[in-house]
Amino acid sequence: MAPETPNPIPSYSQIACVGAGISAIALGATLRRWHQIDDIRFFERHDDCGGTWHISSYPGCACDVPSALYSFSFAPNPRWTKLMPSNKEIKAYQQDVADTYGLREKMKRRKQIEAYMRKTAPEKYHDILIPDFEVGCKRRVFDCGYLDSLHKENTLLTDAKILEIVPEGIKTSNGLIPADVIVLATGFDTSYVLPGITVHGRNNTTVAEH
Ligand SMILES: Cc1cc2nc3c(=O)[nH]c(=O)nc-3n(C[C@H](O)[C@H](O)[C@H](O)COP(=O)(O)OP(=O)(O)OC[C@H]3O[C@@H](n4cnc5c(N)ncnc54)[C@H](O)[C@@H]3O)c2cc1C
Numbered sequence: 547m548a549p550e551t552p553n554p555i556p557s558y559s560q561i562a563c564v565g566a567g568i569s570a571i572a573l574g575a576t577l578r579r580w581h582q583i584d585d586i587r588f589f590e591r592h593d594d595c596g597g598t599w600h601i602s603s604y605p606g607c608a609c610d611v612p613s614a615l616y617s618f619s620f621a622p623n624p625r626w627t628k629l630m631p632s633n634k635e636i637k638a639y640q641q642d643v644a645d646t647y648g649l650r651e652k653m654k655r656r657k658q659i660e661a662y663m664r665k666t667a668p669e670k671y672h673d674i675l676i677p678d679f680e681v682g683c684k685r686r687v688f689d690c691g692y693l694d695s696l697h698k699e700n701t702l703l704t705d706a707k708i709l710e711i712v713p714e715g716i717k718t719s720n721g722l723i724p725a726d727v728i729v730l731a732t733g734f735d736t737s738y739v740l741p742g743i744t745v746h747g748r749n750n751t752t753v754a755e756h
Contacts, residue, residue: 559587566590566653567597571640572618574649579620588653595644595653596637607633618643666693674705 561577563570566588577583594600609616613626616636621643627635644650660676666689667675675693696703706718715725738754745753 560585562586563588565597566592566595566644566655568599568640570597571595571644571647571649574652575618575620575643575647578647584648584652586649586652588649589659590653590655593655593657595650595655596640599633599637599640602633609636621646663693668696671696671703674703 560583563573563586570588570590574584574586574588577586588595592600608628609630612629613623613631613636616631617623617626617639623639623642626639631639641650644653663675664672695701702723704718704720704723706720708716708718710717711728712722714722716723716728740753747753747756
């Protein structure tokens with residue numbers, strides 16, 4: 547039997563870094579240089595590293611401090627072409643440093659994360675699963691089998707609007723979903739105090755009203 551291809555990125559890491567700009571590269575390089583730690587993974591929402599210098603691309607975009615000062619002390623760059631180099635040059639420099647410290651292969655970028663979702667989740671759910679909004683306070687789903695479970699025959703994921711609960715099940719904007727038991731697992735109400743009991747205080751005011 548052919549040996550399994552090892553996954554180059556393990557599913558567990560000692561350190562996770564959100565973002566892959568110059569600060570992230572400094573972190574990765576410093577952990578290697580000072581502590582010999584390379585068990586780190588970077589999660590970047592753009593499709594490449596470099597942060598500001600990858601994202602900004604307007605004409606004339608350049609550093610406003612001398613390049614020798616906008617360099618890592620541990621990675622001086624004799625190849626700067628200008629005192630105030632362009633965004634492209636800075637990005638290339640940062641990527642060189644990332645490569646020197648083996649950081650790029652530890653970076654999961656937007657396209658890779660999307661590609662993983664597309665590979666693992668059933669195709670029919672792609673539109674529902676890949677958010678079209680910025681990551682905010684929404685709880686993240688850590689995929690310990692969640693995407694795989696969507697392939698099960700007894701699982702249906704839908705974002706159809708619930709119109710009515712009827713004796714046969716749930717009436718949605720996409721039709722009836724038959725059900726014997728309905729579980730509401732929609733989280734708790736953070737702004738409701740002491741759910742299940744009503745406590746009255748002075749002047750008959752309830753805790754919630756107070
Ligand atoms: C146009 C412009 C010119 C500048 N010029 C100079 C200059 O001349 N000199 C100077 O010293 N500084 C300059 N700066 C400031 C510059 O931003 C900093 O010097 C430096 O690049 C900041 O690096 P950083 O890694 O901390 O942040 P960033 O470069 O902003 O990188 C942060 C990274 O984190 C990612 N990220 C953020 N949130 C998430 C998330 N939730 N999930 C996944 N990824 C996420 C972002 O996509 C980004 O790639 C300039 C900034 C801009 C915008």
